[in-house]
Amino acid sequence: MNAQLKEWLRQNFVASPVRRFGWASLLLLIALAVAPTKDFFNEWRHYQRQYRKFISTRPDSLILQHHFTSGIQQIWLPQLAVVDRCTTCHVAVTEKNLQDPASVPEPFRGHPPVAHNVKDWGCVICHRGQGPATELAEAHNATRAWEEPILPARYLESSCGQCHRAPLTGTPQLNQGRNLLGRYGCVHCHTIKLSDGSRVKPTDDPPSLSHIADKTTREWIYAWLKNPYAYAVTTTMPDFKLTDADARDISAFLIANSTPVARDTEGARNPPAEPTAGASLYGESFCASCHAVQNAAGNVVGGDVGPELTRIGNKAKPEWLRAWLRNPRVYNPETAMPHYRFTEPQVSLLTAYLGNKSDSDLLANVRLDAATPEQVAHGKLLVTTYGCAACHEISGIGKPDNFAPELTRVGSKPLTEIVFLPGMKRSTPDYIATKIRQPRSFGAGLKMPQYTLAPAQIDALTTALLAFTEGAHDLPMALTIPAKALANYQPAGNAGELMADLACFSCHAINGRGGDMAPDLSSEGTAVQRPWLEAFLKNPGTLRPALIRRMPKFNLSKSEIAELTDYMMTVYQTPAFDRDSLSSTSFPPAQVEQGRQLFYSKYACQSCHIIDTKADKGYIGPTLTQVGSRLNAAWIYHWLKDPQSLQPGTIEPNRNMNDEDARALTAFLMTQKGSSNQGRKK
Amino acid sequence: MMNNSPSERGKQLPARAPGEKSISYRELLFREMIAIEILAVVLVCLALVWNAPLEQLADPLHTANPAKAPWYFTGLQELLHYFPPFVAGVILPTLIVLALIVVPFFNVNIKDQTLWDRNKSQRLMSLAIIAVALTVLLLHAGAWDATIPVLTISALMALAASWAGRPVGRFQNWLSGKPLSFWIMTWFLMEAVILTTVGALFRGPGWVWVWPWRNS
Amino acid sequence: MEKVERKDADGAIRNPLTALARWGAELKHMSRDRVREPQLGFRHTWYLGALTLGTFTIQLSTGLLLMLYYHPSIPQAYADMKNLQFVVSSGFFLRNLHRWSAQAMVLLVFIHMAKVFYRGAFRPPRELNWVVGSTLLLLTLLLSYTGYLLPWDQTSYWGVTVGSSIMASVPVLGEKLRFVLLGGNTVNANALLRFYVLHAVILPLSVIALIGIHMWRLHQDGGMYSPDSEESEKSEQP
Incomplete structure (x- = not known):
């Protein structure tokens, strides 16, 4: 049998050269036929077959069938150099019926609703990955031919940031990350250029160190350098991981390098009264609107405009504190702190109160001998090496340019240029996150300091940095949605100087410049009546007792109040209408009564506002008991017609009032003069 | 040979040793196909x-690091690492090409007179001088991998010389009968193989030595 | 001996393939009526010449098909690689085959050269054919090198940059030579176009012509070399 088979094989395969040639040719043909076969059974055909099977069982099968086109699908965006074939397998991204994650498996799920149409933008603009690929692994993973894998969902918001420079409501993580970039001063050292040539600006305000010996002691500087977090948990100052000797030398240099500020060195004239008076003055002055203090439970309470004051007594020398409270602008003309115009007894009270805010342990173990010249010289070298002057002004040391690597295109940094730690995932997002979390783990000689950030903050920062991609930088200008340019508005004249002295812009925004803690004052002159404004500046009160942050009392003189009121009433007017277009007095009683009825029945305003303090229970909007003596009639009328046009983003609903109703309600509200003359707009 | 034109010779069937088979050209064609x-x-x-x-x-x-040339040029690239570009990139390749072209014209291979028949000690001396000089030159440039073929070939040549003229064994006598061009070509091929292998497989970023089985 | 004679009789095997083979043989006037068994054996030539020719044929056919999909422009050249890989039916296969066959061709040409040398097949009267063969080796390397740039990816870009910088180190003429080859001082769009023309037109045509000469001379110089036959010829000489 075996011999027979052998003979048969010999005869058929090897006996004649022609046969051998024939068999070899057949083998070649078969081999050649494998390629088209492989092509026929490729992945995307498989998914399209699966999809057909999947929709055939659904009730909306006919519609889905109708929408489906077989074959390779492609979205081509020549302007962005994007070729996307993702929809070849993700066949139903635009199907609204298939968005349910529970019942529809990938890759057939419809995309959740977003502002953009997938046909106009493709997929990889946001999700990254290899658009031209039609194979699962190639499209989603990093390969030698395409390093950028699919962006992990946790950083997805970064993609929005490539075009949208302004904050979006849908991207809280990105917005937070961008704030942190400014707030933690990352951009002091790392340059980030935007496609329009501008740079990302820091929003922190690191104090000048040129006069630091006035303010604090060498021991405090030493302790602070060793561990900033021990002094203030909210600080944005990072830990440079300095050795004891290095911290000693830097503190020696900073003290030696400091020059005194010419100032009133008057000591305490009035002995401090009982401590509670200091605490209540701290409260009345609304210091907590800007400064935080850590309470006994460890919670940080207060604003984040100014530095945390939990242990200010350890840091600030009493004479410096006194001078600062009298007028902070003497020490730092650029400070966000208002010049409060405290009386001398008040200054003493607050100085004593703040001086007691200290932690006896903080400096307990700091013993520093007198500095030697070598230590000072070494300290200067260290200050230069660690780039302290990139953030802080230090006399004699210039601000270094491009101190740290530029991050303009960090979001698409090639993997080949990254040195990964052993065991680390080889991806750009992981690299960025790890670098922020543990900057020094990448090598011994690195200078980047250790920040204390929560995991959510690291994610947010990574998201913000991932938005700075090559593509974002080279994006056609027509496609960028720029952030609102920072206005450089500056009020003029004496009033302007007064407003700078009072640091109005730290809380209020006017004409696009300023903070968002307090109401925008751009149209204040149109809105309020002059007597009310004068009274308010003299003694600010509130219509919302629940608010912690309020306008502090500045002890303004009569002439100062007149100056400010004149300026605001004249300059800060809306161009939309004339303040005096409606009379603020003499309303027919019938109209007032009609307004009352509209207020209580048709529009049910009392659900949010209070007119009758005994009966009404509306606490959402401001109390309106004195609104007639606070606001102008024209403002109320236009406010009722369209609140958002006067204050974008206000929660007051637009009720689409007709003119007659608006007039009647205005008349009614204008008669609410209240008992007291105090009040606040909205 | 001079009066025997190639076309004439082409038609001749070469002399056949007893017992040898002759096959039609067609069969050769089939086999090659x-x-x-x-x-x-x-x-x-x-x-x-x-893929x-x-x-x-x-x-x-x-810049890709390392920026490698195609594999058949990695030998040259390896040389470039040791020698100035003009030497490794221009002179050496030109010499190689020239040598390839002139090989048949310089080949005075008369079997009866092998390399070691005459002036054996003189030739051995020049061989030693050339080998030492080449090794020193290569080592001076740091090209230790290029010295391997030099040492191997010169050692083999010395051995072959010692075997020449006396019956030692089939292989030994075959080797001692080889002409100079054989040795040069073998040396060249050995250099090519070793340098190409080193350049293609054992060089990583910055052209430092890496083991190919160790992923960066 | 009898068996071989019988095969040669032709009558037993008659089909289109044999006819075609005879045609080929007769058309080229290469048909020596007989070749000796040792010349046919794999162990003497390893069929290296034929195998090299085979890879070159594969290169020609896959190359022609690839030309249908390729644009020598930036960045379309690279996009075409992606299209071949992901969209063109069997495109991946075409590119892979072209690539691997190219590597095989370079390797085979080298081995062919070594084999010819060690067999002594370069000796007169074949010395000029040896030179033709050496030229073919160089052209093969050039073909492979010019093809290396065409995908326009990182490897090809930097590989060619390294190669062309070697050329620039030639004294006096180096920079000019590189300028002529690249159509500029760096590897750019002009270089891609030049390499494409070289790779797809000039070099293949030269290789085809030289292969013709190579094979014609092989035939004229007495067919496949066999040491014994040359020896016997030599001994027949006066």
């Missing part, structure tokens, strides 16, 4: 299984 087809099948299978390498889009701003 079959060989080609088998090679084609192998290549087709290779093409079905292994041709493709990296990221060329980017003049980001």
